[in-house]
Each structure stands twice: as C-alpha cells, then as structure tokens.
Amino acid sequence: MRSFYALYRMAKAFHQYKNPSISVDIVLFGYHESRLSILLINRKEEPYADRWTLPGGFLRMEETLLQTCRRILKEKTGFSKLYLEQLFSFDALHRDPRRRVISIAYYGLINSFYYQLVLSKIANDIKWCSVHHLPPLGFDHREIYKLALRRLRDKILYFPIGFELLHGEFTLPELHDLYECILDRTLDRRNFRKKMLDASYILPTGKKKSGLQHRHPDLYKFNRDIDPHHFKINI
Amino acid sequence: MRSFYALYRMAKAFHQYKNPSISVDIVLFGYHESRLSILLINRKEEPYADRWTLPGGFLRMEETLLQTCRRILKEKTGFSKLYLEQLFSFDALHRDPRRRVISIAYYGLINSFYYQLVLSKIANDIKWCSVHHLPPLGFDHREIYKLALRRLRDKILYFPIGFELLHGEFTLPELHDLYECILDRTLDRRNFRKKMLDASYILPTGKKKSGLQHRHPDLYKFNRDIDPHHFKINI
DNA sequence: TCAAAAGTGTTTGTACTACACCCATGC
DNA sequence: GCATGGGTGTAGTACAAACACTTTTGA
Numbered sequence: 001m002r003s004f005y006a007l008y009r010m011a012k013a014f015h016q017y018k019n020p021s022i023s024v025d026i027v028l029f030g031y032h033e034s035r036l037s038i039l040l041i042n043r044k045e046e047p048y049a050d051r052w053t054l055p056g057g058f059l060r061m062e063e064t065l066l067q068t069c070r071r072i073l074k075e076k077t078g079f080s081k082l083y084l085e086q087l088f089s090f091d092a093l094h095r096d097p098r099r100r101v102i103s104i105a106y107y108g109l110i111n112s113f114y115y116q117l118v119l120s121k122i123a124n125d126i127k128w129c130s131v132h133h134l135p136p137l138g139f140d141h142r143e144i145y146k147l148a149l150r151r152l153r154d155k156i157l158y159f160p161i162g163f164e165l166l167h168g169e170f171t172l173p174e175l176h177d178l179y180e181c182i183l184d185r186t187l188d189r190r191n192f193r194k195k196m197l198d199a200s201y202i203l204p205t206g207k208k209k210s211g212l213q214h215r216h217p218d219l220y221k222f223n224r225d226i227d228p229h230h231f232k233i234n235i
Numbered sequence: 236m237r238s239f240y241a242l243y244r245m246a247k248a249f250h251q252y253k254n255p256s257i258s259v260d261i262v263l264f265g266y267h268e269s270r271l272s273i274l275l276i277n278r279k280e281e282p283y284a285d286r287w288t289l290p291g292g293f294l295r296m297e298e299t300l301l302q303t304c305r306r307i308l309k310e311k312t313g314f315s316k317l318y319l320e321q322l323f324s325f326d327a328l329h330r331d332p333r334r335r336v337i338s339i340a341y342y343g344l345i346n347s348f349y350y351q352l353v354l355s356k357i358a359n360d361i362k363w364c365s366v367h368h369l370p371p372l373g374f375d376h377r378e379i380y381k382l383a384l385r386r387l388r389d390k391i392l393y394f395p396i397g398f399e400l401l402h403g404e405f406t407l408p409e410l411h412d413l414y415e416c417i418l419d420r421t422l423d424r425r426n427f428r429k430k431m432l433d434a435s436y437i438l439p440t441g442k443k444k445s446g447l448q449h450r451h452p453d454l455y456k457f458n459r460d461i462d463p464h465h466f467k468i469n470i
Numbered sequence: 471t472c473a474a475a476a477g478t479g480t481t482t483g484t485a486c487t488a489c490a491c492c493c494a495t496g497c
Numbered sequence: 498g499c500a501t502g503g504g505t506g507t508a509g510t511a512c513a514a515a516c517a518c519t520t521t522t523g524a
Contacts, residue, residue, distance in 0.1 A: 018296065019254040022337060061253065061335055065326045089324050089339050091300045100296055102257060104324050173476070190478075191514065214475040215521035234513075408503070425505070426487070449502045450494040469486075 020091075020100040024068045025056035025141065027087070027107040027148035028077075031165040035130050036181045038145065039077070039117075040137075042125035047097045048138030050124065054145065056103065069106050076126060078115045083164040084108040087148055095140050103139075107148040109164040156182055157235050160201060163222045171209050171217035172196070179235060187235060199233050201226060255326075255335040259303045260291035260376065262322070262342040262383035263312075266400040270365050271416045273380065274312070274352075275372075277360035282332045283373030285359065289380065291338065304341050311361060313350045318399040319343040322383055330375050338374075342383040344399040391417055392470050395436060398457045406444050406452035407431070414470060422470060434468050436461060 028039040040052045057072045059065060066084060074080050087105040095101065117126045129135070131149065136142070156162050162178055163170075176192050196202050203223045208216040263274040275287045292307045294300060301319060309315045322340040330336065352361045364370070366384065371377070391397050397413055398405075411427050431437050438458045443451040 019256050020294070020296065021254050022257070059255070061255065062328070064328060065324065065337075086324060089300065089321060091339075093297070093299060102300075104326075171476090188514070188516085189476090190516085193477085194479095195513090212475085213523055214473085215477080215523095217476055406503090423488075424503090425489085428504080429506095430486090445495095447502085448496055449500085450504080452503055 020102045022059040022065075023056050023101050023103045024059065024065055024072065025054045025090075025103045025105045025139075025144055026069055026073065026084075027054055027105065027145050028073065028082075028110055029107065029148075029152060029165070030110050030128055031178055031181065032128070034177050034181060035132075037128040037130050038134075040127055040129045040135075041076070041123045042127075043138065044122050044124050051138035052129070052135045053138040054141045055126075065104050065106070069108070073108070075120055076118055077110070078118055079110060082108050082110045083161060085151075087144070087151060090140055090144060092140065103144075105144045105148065107152060109152075109161060111165055111167060153183055158231070158233060160222070160226075160228050160231050169205055169207070169209075169219045169221050171219060172202075173217055175202070175220070183235070192235070195233055195235065199226075199231065201231060201233065255337045256331075257294040257300075258291055258336050258338045259294065259300055259307065260289045260325075260338045260340050260374075260379055261304055261308065261319075262289055262340065262380050263308065263317075264342065264344050264383075264387060264400070265346075265363055266413055266416065267363070269412050269416055270367075272363040272365050273369075275362055275364045275370075276311070276358045277362075278373065279357050279359050286373040287364070287370045288373040289376045290361075300339050300341070304343070308343070310355055311353055312345070313353055314345060317343050317345045318396060320386075322379070322386060325375055325379060327375065338379075340379045340383070342387065344387075344396060346400055346402065388418055393466070393468060395457070395461075395463050395466055404440055404442070404444075404454045404456050406454060407437075408452055410437070410455070418470070427470070430468055430470065434461075434466065436466060436468065 026039075030037045030039065039055055041055050042052055043049055055072055055076050057068065059068045063071070065086070069084055070080060073082070084106050085108070087107050090103045090105060093100065095103070117128075119126055134142075134145070137145065152161070156179065162175065162182070165178055166174060172193055173189075175196065176187065176189060179192065180187055201223055202220040205219045205221050207219040209219050210216050261274075265272045265274065274290055276290050277287055278284055290307055290311050292303065294303045298306070300321070304319050305315055308317070319341050320343070322342050325338045325340060328335065330338070352363075354361055369377075369380070372380065387396070391414065397410065397417070400413055401409060407428050408424075410431065411422065411424060414427065415422055436458055437455040440454045440456050442454045444454050445451050
C-alpha cells in the first residue's frame with residue numbers, strides 16, 4: 001500500500017507541475033558582403049526532419065531565458081558575446097506536434113562569419129542563409145523570422161543596434177550599406193552621413209581604411225558616451 | 236514490484252516534464268474622469284499576503300496565453316472584450332519564492348468603471364488605482380507595470396490604441412485629455428485636433444454631446460476604414 | 471589618365487510649434 | 498450678460514529630401 005500512496009502523491013505532484021515545455025528560438029542576423037543573413041539549422045530528427053529551422057532549444061530549470069540563448073548559440077557558433085533581445089512568446093496550442101511547447105523567441109545580431117559554425121549531433125547541416133532566399137522553415141519559424149525582421153527594421157531607425165553588426169572600426173559606406181541591406185531600400189548617401197555625424201553617434205578615428213582599390217574611406221567608431229536610450233535619429 | 240516500476244516510470248516522466256510554471260500577469264489600464272488607473276488586487280495568501288499585485292494566474296494546458304488573460308479578467312472584472320497585447324516575459328530565477336515561474340506579461344486597455352469588479356475568493360480586495368498613487372507591489376510587478384506604461388506611451392504616439400479607452404463616440408477634448416493623462420504632459424489643443432483630423436483617424440458624426448454646462452462639443456468616432464498598421468501620427 | 475568609389479553643401483519643401491481670438495451654452 | 502470651455506487659423510522655424518561636382522586611389 002505504501003508504494004500506491006507514494007504513487008498517488010507523485011501523480012498529484014506530476015499533475016500539479018505539468019506545464020508546457022519552454023523553449024527559445026533565436027533569429028540570429030548576420031551581415032557579410034552586403035548581405036543580411038540568418039542562421040539556419042537542418043534538423044536530423046522528427047518532427048521536421050530534413051527541414052530548416054531556427055536554432056533553439058529547451059530551457060533548463062536553473063537558467064534564465066537569455067542564458068539558454070547564449071548556451072545554444074555557443075554550442076552552434078562558438079560565439080558568446082552578442083546582442084540579444086527578447087522578441088515575443090509563441091504559444092499556439094499545436095505549434096509543436098510532440099507536446100505543448102511555448103517558445104520565447106529572441107533575435108540577435110552578430111558580426112557573422114568570424115566564427116566557424118559547429119555542426120551539432122542533432123543537425124544535418126548549419127548555414128548562414130540570405131534573407132532573400134530563405135527555404136521553407138519548420139514549426140512556426142517563418143512567422144518568428146518575419147516578426148524579428150520587422151522588429152529589427154523598426155528598431156534600427158531609432159536605436160543604434162546596427163553597430164553590433166560591424167567591427168569596432170568601420171567606414172561610413174559600410175554603415176550605409178548595412179542600413180540599406182536591413183531596410184531593403186536605398187538611402188541618400190549624403191543625408192545618411194549628415195544624420196549619423198550630426199547625432200554624434202559615430203566619431204572619426206582619424207584613420208583611413210587601406211587595402212581597397214579606390215579612395216580610402218575614413219574609419220569611424222561608435223560613440224560609447226551616448227546613451228543609446230536617448231539616441232534619436234530619423235533615417 | 237509492479238507499483239515500483241510504475242513509480243519509476245512516473246518519476247521519469249515527472250522529471251522529463253518538469254518545467255517552470257507559466258503565468259500571465261496583466262497591467263490593465265483604465266481611464267476615468269481624467270485619471271489613468273490600473274487594476275490591482277490585494278492578495279489573501281502567501282507569498283505577498285496583504286500586498287497589492289497585478290491580476291494574474293497560471294496557464295492551463297488547453298489554453299493560449301491570451302485565453303488565460305481573458306479568463307482571469309473575466310473572473311475579476313466581468314469584462315471580456317478588451318484590447319490586450321503581449322508585453323514581455325519575466326523569467327528571473329527567484330521572482331516567485333515558491334518555485335520557478337515564468338510570467339508572460341500582457342497589458343490591456345479598458346473603458347473602465349463600466350463593469351462592477353468581482354472580488355474573488357483568493358483576494359482581500361480589488362480596486363482601480365491611479366498610476367500617480369500606486370502602493371508598493373508584490374513580486375516584480377512594479378517592474379512589469381513600468382514597462383507597460385512605457386510601452387503604452389510609446390505606442391499611443393503612432394498607433395490608435397487610445398480609442399480603446401473611450402466610448403464609441405467621444406469628443407475631441409475627451410481624446411485630448413486622455414492623451415495628456417497617458418503621456419503625463421500638456422499637448423497643444425489646436426495642434427492635437429489638427430493632427431487627429433488630418434490623419435482622418437477620427438470622423439465627425441455630425442452630432443454634439445449635450446448635457447454639459449458650456450458649449451456642446453462635437454462628437455467623433457474612430458475611422459475603422461483606416462488600417463491601424465499604416466496609421467502614422469506624431470503627437 | 472582613367473575608372474571607381476568617397477567626400478562634401480545648398481536649396482527646397484514639408485511638417486511641427488507656438489500662439490490669440492471668437493463661439494456656444496447654462497446659469 | 499457673464500463665466501466657462503469649445504472651436505478655429507496663421508506665421509515662423511527646423512528638419513528632412515533632393516540633388517552634382519570634386520577628390521583620392523589603383524591600375
């Protein structure tokens with residue numbers, strides 16, 4: 001009888017603690033050679049075996065969500081220092097066919113292609129994929145990606161996140177190209193330069209970038225003395 | 236032995252499914268007589284017994300998060316049709332002293348004071364409380380409230396959520412006062428009127444509001460033909 | 471010296487700000 | 498008729514948009 005009672009207590013506890021699994025999914029944007037890409041993983045296992053999905057994984061009880069994101073990205077990219085921001089929680093009842101999973105999506109920015117991608121055991125393949133040629137994605141990951149891109153486009157207009165995608169020192173044409181890639185439209189070169197400099201958001205380093213074919217452009221750096229929360233710019 | 240085996244399986248399942256509890260907490264804004272308020276509940280039980288907190292509750296397995304919000308608000312206010320938007324997920328490890336609870340916060344807007352508040356069994360008291368005189372709040376609810384207010388203030392500048400707080404027909408002075416309450420600053424009456432009308436965001440009904448002491452102001456209504464996602468206004 | 475990309479200033483238009491007087495109503 | 502709040506227009510300013518030529522460099 002004692003074991004039945006223990007079973008009963010366990011069942012009760014089980015029921016009480018029965019909760020959805022919590023996962024994170026990450027839209028990791030990278031920028032390289034005038035292309036905005038996201039990191040995709042080809043799944044080895046069901047569901048969605050052989051389909052491309054966003055990197056993601058399950059929360060552990062002793063982790064915060066951000067820590068989960070960083071652990072997963074470290075496993076897959078080797079990179080640990082990057083900009084991450086919470087995006088939205090996706091909670092449709094059957095978004096994962098296995099069981100109830102609530103996914104809290106994050107998006108991140110990385111100066112991509114610096115680090116070798118690591119192929120984990122649960123994946124067939126991992127790659128950077130241009131946002132202009134995305135394959136069909138598993139789960140509701142296309143929806144998550146679309147929201148992330150919208151958020152990134154909105155945010156870059158009034159918050160200096162773009163710099164997370166460039167090196168410590170960069171040229172104005174590089175910054176300009178980055179903005180055009182993210183926003184997917186052309187921006188007047190002269191006005192762009194003027195706004196960036198007037199906001200004293202970037203500072204000249206006095207150096208020039210060499211090794212290029214034509215005129216050597218000036219190098220700038222991010223002005224870290226500006227409070228990004230009070231940064232105000234209209235591209 | 237059979238019961239031990241069952242116990243073992245159960246324990247394994249328990250472990251596998253051990254996940255944080257998921258709750259929602261709701262910052263419900265109401266507006267009445269030139270005051271912006273939020274709905275607060277005085278807890279009867281530990282933790283934070285006798286302290287004021289945001290309305291909230293635990294997700295059930297068969298519910299979406301929005302359904303959880305609506306169930307909770309229906310229990311406490313009797314009101315079911317209201318504007319709700321996901322705000323942020325709060326996941327600090329010990330934000331709830333009982334166990335790991337991840338709270339997905341929502342904020343909502345209600346044409347308040349229409350509906351009688353319902354005192355549930357787990358509460359000592361429930362009330363609308365002016366945002367200018369908030370008591371200390373339990374859990375991390377002050378942080379949640381602050382984020383909600385910031386979001387509301389940001390959003391009202393470019394999205395027509397303010398109308399959710401007014402009746403179907405309203406006067407321009409009422410709308411003006413609502414914006415001033417939410418933003419907590421004065422706005423030029425003439426410019427405000429001009430912008431609202433130029434955006435054809437509100438439409439004259441041809442009627443006037445009577446029963447007032449002085450000149451009877453014109454009544455307007457929300458222009459539902461405008462796609463709120465393309466609504467653009469700068470207050 | 472030529473081709474390609476980087477650097478620079480001015481003009482024009484639009485949109486926000488600031489501001490003061492008349493009108494309708496109830497008492 | 499008077500006190501109170503509602504309705505209306507204009508002038509000034511600031512910022513964003515549009516736009517073309519000169520400079521630097523490698524080949």
